Amino acid sequence: MNSTLALLRSRLEAALVAAFGPDLADADPVLVPASNPKFGDYQANGAMGLAKRLGMAPKAIASQLLDHLDVSDLCDPPEVAGPGFINLRLKPEYLEAQLKAIQANPRLGVAPVANPKRVIVDYPSPNIAKEMHVGHLRPCVIGDALARILEFLGHDVLRLSHIGDWGTPFGMLIAYLREAYPDALAGGELDLGDLATFYRAAKKRFDEDTDFQEAARLAVVKLQAGDPETIQAWKVVCDLSNRTNRKIFDLMGLSPKIQERGESFYNPLLPDVIAELDRLGLLVEDQGAKCVFLDGFTNKEGKPLPLIVQKSDGGYNYATTDLAAIRYRVTEDRVQRVIYPVGAEQINHFAQIFQVGKRAGWITDETEFVHTPLGNILGEDGKKLKSRSGEAARLVDLLEEAIARARADLEARLTEENRTESEDFIVHVANVVGIGAIKYADLSQNRTSSYIFSYDKMLALQGNTAPYMLYAYVRVQGISRKGGIDFEALGDNSRVVLQDEAEFALAKSLLQFDEVLSAVEADLLPNRLCEYLFDLSKTFNQFYDRCPILQAEDPQRTSRLLLADLTARTIKLGLSLLGIQVLERM
Numbered sequence: 001m002n003s004t005l006a007l008l009r010s011r012l013e014a015a016l017v018a019a020f021g022p023d024l025a026d027a028d029p030v031l032v033p034a035s036n037p038k039f040g041d042y043q044a045n046g047a048m049g050l051a052k053r054l055g056m057a058p059k060a061i062a063s064q065l066l067d068h069l070d071v072s073d074l075c076d077p078p079e080v081a082g083p084g085f086i087n088l089r090l091k092p093e094y095l096e097a098q099l100k101a102i103q104a105n106p107r108l109g110v111a112p113v114a115n116p117k118r119v120i121v122d123y124p125s126p127n128i129a130k131e132m133h134v135g136h137l138r139p140c141v142i143g144d145a146l147a148r149i150l151e152f153l154g155h156d157v158l159r160l161s162h163i164g165d166w167g168t169p170f171g172m173l174i175a176y177l178r179e180a181y182p183d184a185l186a187g188g189e190l191d192l193g194d195l196a197t198f199y200r201a202a203k204k205r206f207d208e209d210t211d212f213q214e215a216a217r218l219a220v221v222k223l224q225a226g227d228p229e230t231i232q233a234w235k236v237v238c239d240l241s242n243r244t245n246r247k248i249f250d251l252m253g254l255s256p257k258i259q260e261r262g263e264s265f266y267n268p269l270l271p272d273v274i275a276e277l278d279r280l281g282l283l284v285e286d287q288g289a290k291c292v293f294l295d296g297f298t299n300k301e302g303k304p305l306p307l308i309v310q311k312s313d314g315g316y317n318y319a320t321t322d323l324a325a326i327r328y329r330v331t332e333d334r335v336q337r338v339i340y341p342v343g344a345e346q347i348n349h350f351a352q353i354f355q356v357g358k359r360a361g362w363i364t365d366e367t368e369f370v371h372t373p374l375g376n377i378l379g380e381d382g383k384k385l386k387s388r389s390g391e392a393a394r395l396v397d398l399l400e401e402a403i404a405r406a407r408a409d410l411e412a413r414l415t416e417e418n419r420t421e422s423e424d425f426i427v428h429v430a431n432v433v434g435i436g437a438i439k440y441a442d443l444s445q446n447r448t449s450s451y452i453f454s455y456d457k458m459l460a461l462q463g464n465t466a467p468y469m470l471y472a473y474v475r476v477q478g479i480s481r482k483g484g485i486d487f488e489a490l491g492d493n494s495r496v497v498l499q500d501e502a503e504f505a506l507a508k509s510l511l512q513f514d515e516v517l518s519a520v521e522a523d524l525l526p527n528r529l530c531e532y533l534f535d536l537s538k539t540f541n542q543f544y545d546r547c548p549i550l551q552a553e554d555p556q557r558t559s560r561l562l563l564a565d566l567t568a569r570t571i572k573l574g575l576s577l578l579g580i581q582v583l584e585r586m
């Protein structure tokens with residue numbers, strides 16, 4: 001199905017050409033949703049921008065365009081307003097037919113894109129010598145949502161976790177593994193517990209013993225030299241880390257399709273990257289280090305800034321590895337779009353590696369590399385969120401606390417309503433609400449801005465929150481239970497009839513879903529989808545307050561049931577694209 005917006009735009013474009021000739025084939029009709037329902041549903045404002053080019057008054061342009069515009073199947077007769085706007089109002093018959101069409105469609109009218117791309121979403125990419133903390137929440141949540149949305153739109157999505165699995169931090173852990181679990185490398189079954197406990201014990205040894213520190217340093221040297229036994233110990237530590245992190249991903253409901261392709265993967269490719277940069281004449285030696293001098297980046301003295309790609313001791317760094325990843329993703333993965341949902345503090349890093357990637361010819365006009373910078377998560381004090389002990393809050397603690405609070409809220413409600421529910425029910429609802437609330441709170445903020453983390457706000461039943469949306473969904477399921485309605489059996493000869501203002505508003509909102517997803521595909525801002533779902537839920541609640549459903553007479557009754565069902569399905573699909581589950585009852 002074609003989105004209404006796209007359909008109208010192509011009609012307007014055709015009218016421009018018909019009215020003013022083929023020169024206008026590149027002109028933009030500037031079609032936007034109307035700012036006020038008074039003016040209809042859409043506005044075409046292109047006449048203003050064309051006044052100079054055509055040497056005509058905008059109003060005259062608009063009315064000439066109208067003479068050639070055929071939208072009678074979609075809209076009431078359009079009008080010119082103000083200095084030259086064209087107001088477009090969708091016809092009830094068109095809305096009714098569209099709704100009927102999406103009702104029969106499991107994708108709710110969202111067609112897969114005509115040109116699917118191969119896309120990499122680089123997430124959540126933690127450093128695995130340490131436990132995941134609050135800083136990883138946004139890459140997890142936003143990376144997962146973007147990957148789901150792009151995949152749903154038909155793109156071929158590769159989820160690659162660029163884990164920090166190489167280098168100095170592993171020395172301490174390898175040395176500790178050797179000392180505390182001498183059997184670990186014999187290949188026997190081994191229970192290392194979780195990474196946190198293992199890490200704390202290693203750190204304690206490191207802090208209290210200088211011999212141990214030396215052993216850790218040596219382990220790094222041996223790791224980098226590829227010593228087989230050290231490599232094996234490193235693998236055991238990575239496994240432990242990845243297993244611990246996978247548990248967190250499962251708790252969060254992240255896609256199981258995430259693949260670990262960490263820094264170590266690119267390690268063997270690094271010498272070749274340096275050699276190629278050298279061949280291309282991009283490499284400059286500066287105080288023993290190999291660098292690429294960057295355009296547009298200067299140091300305090302105003303001199304061009306070097307990006308070091310090989311240190312004077314021969315070691316490589318984060319940037320070198322990312323350059324190897326760029327090259328590999330282009331040449332081997334044959335990717336067309338790479339998205340990095342990574343903290344805003346890495347803006348310079350990405351701008352620099354993308355620049356080098358372009359100058360080396362790896363990134364071309366056919367490939368889009370985008371860093372989508374993420375703002376920080378702040379405590380109530382406006383500083384980065386800390387745990388009680390003053391370190392960065394552990395990710396798993398945040399998740400568990402949200403679930404515990406959701407459970408407490410639910411239990412209070414059950415007591416109040418005099419309801420009893422099984423333990424399974426309580427556990428399930430608490431999980432869905434707790435995790436959903438954390439994710440939604442994160443996704444509903446513009447990803448570039450920082451936000452204050454508040455359990456009270458994210459778990460509130462009112463406002464732009466997950467619980468509000470979940471309730472709207474549950475409310476519809478309640479209607480079907482109460483009326484003994486099987487939505488799927490409403491059947492083919494049921495019709496949508498729109499009469500009440502609230503029905504029109506809901507119908508229009510329902511039909512905007514695919515436009516919203518296209519917008520997210522382009523600008524990678526999942527908060528747009530949250531805003532849309534929030535608006536849809538509010539519009540539905542107004543409809544629900546104004547329009548009786550089960551008590552109405554047919555054809556209203558069936559039509560309203562259809563609208564309610566479509567709302568629920570849109571919320572369910574929309575939330576699932578954000579990685580959030582719904583509940584049939586709560």
Ligand code: ARG
Pocket residue numbers: 122125126127162163164322325340342
């Ligand atoms: N491991 C890095 C960190 O925790 C993030 C990596 C992001 N991805 C990348 N290709 N650089 O800060």
